[in-house]
Amino acid sequence: MAKDRRRPRLQEIGDEPDYRFTLANERTFLAWIRTALSLLAGGVAVVQFLPDLGPRPQRLLLGFILVAIALALAASAYRRWFRVERAMRLSQALPASLMPLMLSLGVAVVIGVSVVLMLSDV
Template identity: 85%
Template sequence: MVDERRRPRLQDVGDEPDYRFTLANERTFLAWIRTALSLLAGGVAVVQFLPDLGPRSVRLLLGFVLVAISALLAGAAYRRWFRVERAMRLGQALPGTPMPLMLSLGVAAVIVVSVVLMAVG
């Protein structure tokens, strides 16, 4: 028995796009995932390997912010990949994304706090 309310699989939506576009979309997804992993590594490094950066509570906060940005970015990367793939299959315009702005603002905030901590310490 087929559940009619179930969302169709992505492969069943629209037409198969040119494989080059699908692979480019996948490469973009993987680039966002690599960025998320780098932020995760940076968050761990701030907490574990930079004792001179400031009080432990501030390092924990900076590390947590980096890890949180990493988690949000990883989740948003999949959502973006899915939306772009669906748009290509349906012949629609590619959807916009706030990811670059959010990532830039988050990393800029961490940089500003880090510079202040280095200047004070």
């Protein structure tokens, strides 16, 4: 008889955690997604609706930085949710995440570029 080589579904791993922790993990996932959507909207707004901020190439740079951060957050949010859910099911320590560092550094870069754009217009 052939072996079943499929990867086990998350619900088949370990023990069911307290539903409150699962819901908290889901809320955190949704917060990362909301943050990504906000950054995406900010990137579009900078490029399309703020002509006084600076020349178009500089606005494009700022907008692309915002969109890149949004993409990175959205792309890694599910992976983080899955890793935390799996750790809870296996009664393991929660995995570390680079997402807060990535978001902080990205926003710091956006702030720096924004300040340069604002001061270059003075």
